[in-house]
Amino acid sequence: MIIPTDGTVLVLGAGIFGLTAAIELRHRGYQVTMADPGPVPHPLAASNDVSRMVRMDYGADGFYTELCAKAIDGWHSWNRRWGKDLYHEDGFLLMSSVAMAAGSFEQDSYSLLTGQGLPLERLKPGQLTNKYPLWSTDYYIDGYFNPKAGWAEAAQTTAELKKDALATGVSIVTGFAAVRLLQNAGRVIGAVAADGKELHAEWVLVAAGVWTTVLVPELADRMWPVGQPIFYFKPSNLDDYKPPVFPPWGADIPRSGWYGFPANSEGVVKIANHGPGRRVGPDVARVTLREQEDHCREFIAQSLPSLATLPLEDSKLCLYCDTWDGDFWISRDPDRQGLVVSTGGSGHAFKFGPVLGKLAADALEGIENPYSERFAWRPLGEIRNESIRYTEA
Numbered sequence: 001m002i003i004p005t006d007g008t009v010l011v012l013g014a015g016i017f018g019l020t021a022a023i024e025l026r027h028r029g030y031q032v033t034m035a036d037p038g039p040v041p042h043p044l045a046a047s048n049d050v051s052r053m054v055r056m057d058y059g060a061d062g063f064y065t066e067l068c069a070k071a072i073d074g075w076h077s078w079n080r081r082w083g084k085d086l087y088h089e090d091g092f093l094l095m096s097s098v099a100m101a102a103g104s105f106e107q108d109s110y111s112l113l114t115g116q117g118l119p120l121e122r123l124k125p126g127q128l129t130n131k132y133p134l135w136s137t138d139y140y141i142d143g144y145f146n147p148k149a150g151w152a153e154a155a156q157t158t159a160e161l162k163k164d165a166l167a168t169g170v171s172i173v174t175g176f177a178a179v180r181l182l183q184n185a186g187r188v189i190g191a192v193a194a195d196g197k198e199l200h201a202e203w204v205l206v207a208a209g210v211w212t213t214v215l216v217p218e219l220a221d222r223m224w225p226v227g228q229p230i231f232y233f234k235p236s237n238l239d240d241y242k243p244p245v246f247p248p249w250g251a252d253i254p255r256s257g258w259y260g261f262p263a264n265s266e267g268v269v270k271i272a273n274h275g276p277g278r279r280v281g282p283d284v285a286r287v288t289l290r291e292q293e294d295h296c297r298e299f300i301a302q303s304l305p306s307l308a309t310l311p312l313e314d315s316k317l318c319l320y321c322d323t324w325d326g327d328f329w330i331s332r333d334p335d336r337q338g339l340v341v342s343t344g345g346s347g348h349a350f351k352f353g354p355v356l357g358k359l360a361a362d363a364l365e366g367i368e369n370p371y372s373e374r375f376a377w378r379p380l381g382e383i384r385n386e387s388i389r390y391t392e393a
């Protein structure tokens with residue numbers, strides 16, 4: 001078998017990690033083929049949903065705060081380039097049922113962001129109901145509003161990135177579900193699909209989200225799929241569910257995991273849970289369990305009563321590709337030439353879309369950057385930020 005040494009890259013997976021890597025590598029002069037079972041966006045991909053939160057609030061973890069500041073600049077550039085706003089800077093309302101104290105996710109985020117000069121608005125007692133009337137409970141006694149945050153239309157973003165990839169000359173092959181990587185003399189040189197079709201390249205970049213460990217099984221002890229429920233409602237009084245009175249929000253995130261979004265252009269209000277979730281296989285049925293809906297209903301009865309009696313418009317199980325420590329995995333395989341893995345979104349990577357491609361391309365080229373060490377190919381070890389791996393359920 002001939003090993004290509006011609007600047008070709010095969011990207012496996014056309015989610016946010018794969019698409020941004022393909023575009024950046026193309027800009028750096030590589031000849032890029034991207035393969036995905038398709039269609040793109042894939043219906044089961046994590047990068048395919050109505051919304052994803054974009055926020056710099058990461059507790060005391062300045063690492064992600066700084067990276068997200070760069071990403072937010074990138075979202076504004078994408079909005080300008082695409083001539084439409086797929087990133088909506090509607091802010092982020094973080095509510096807490098306990099007084100914010102040093103060491104908590106809420107207080108640490110507040111201190112770090114205000115220390116950087118961001119004009120966060122601290123909620124005064126009783127102010128929640130005045131400014132954000134749907135939160136009619138007095139359960140949340142503390143919190144703040146961060147105006148430099150918002151949400152992104154995930155499926156639309158992925159669709160625009162696909163167009164960008166094609167426009168930059170990336171060749172997109174759909175109908176290709178890789179079952180195995182091809183190797184020669186210790187070097188990864190391509191992938192083979194179930195029907196026996198082979199694609200070859202000098203570099204293979206695996207960005208297959210929760211399916212990554214099908215292709216790189218030795219990583220299965222360090223990343224795995226975790227199912228998280230999403231619930232969609234369609235209230236009739238839509239204006240009540242729009243900013244500024246109903247911005248993107250997190251309600252007791254470290255203790256409950258609940259967060260959500262304002263009504264989108266289709267009138268859909270989404271509520272989801274960022275908690276320990278349920279470990280599953282990548283091809284699990286994407287349906288929520290009765291007990292998960294009950295859990296959501298308990299939350300809204302207590303906190304957002306206007307939705308309490310509304311039937312569900314829809315629900316689904318979405319899969320995080322969780323790494324053991326919650327940090328992304330953007331790195332060359334130290335043991336095998338020709339292989340780069342870019343995945344491990346751990347439930348919080350979409351917001352970083354505008355910076356992910358550069359990180360993956362740097363990994364392929366062996367260029368160190370301030371993020372490469374944390375996203376490196378690594379053994380199990382110390383967790384650097386508990387709050388990204390959720391705290392108590």
Ligand SMILES: Cc1cc2nc3c(=O)[nH]c(=O)nc-3n(C[C@H](O)[C@H](O)[C@H](O)COP(=O)(O)OP(=O)(O)OC[C@H]3O[C@@H](n4cnc5c(N)ncnc54)[C@H](O)[C@@H]3O)c2cc1C
Pocket residue numbers: 012013014015016017018035036037038041042044045046047048051052053054176177178179207208209210211214228229230272318319320321342343344345346347348349350351352
């Ligand atoms: C419920 C939920 C809520 C989230 N909320 C947020 C949020 O609010 N903010 C945020 O920043 N992030 C959030 N995330 C995380 C974010 O969406 C993901 O980290 C990110 O979208 C993962 O992108 P990906 O490219 O790794 O994977 P995916 O988008 O899943 O893409 C993987 C691609 O690989 C393809 N593929 C599969 N198998 C193969 C194969 N064998 N060969 C080739 N290709 C293959 C798939 O078809 C797919 O297109 C959330 C995730 C979920 C699930």
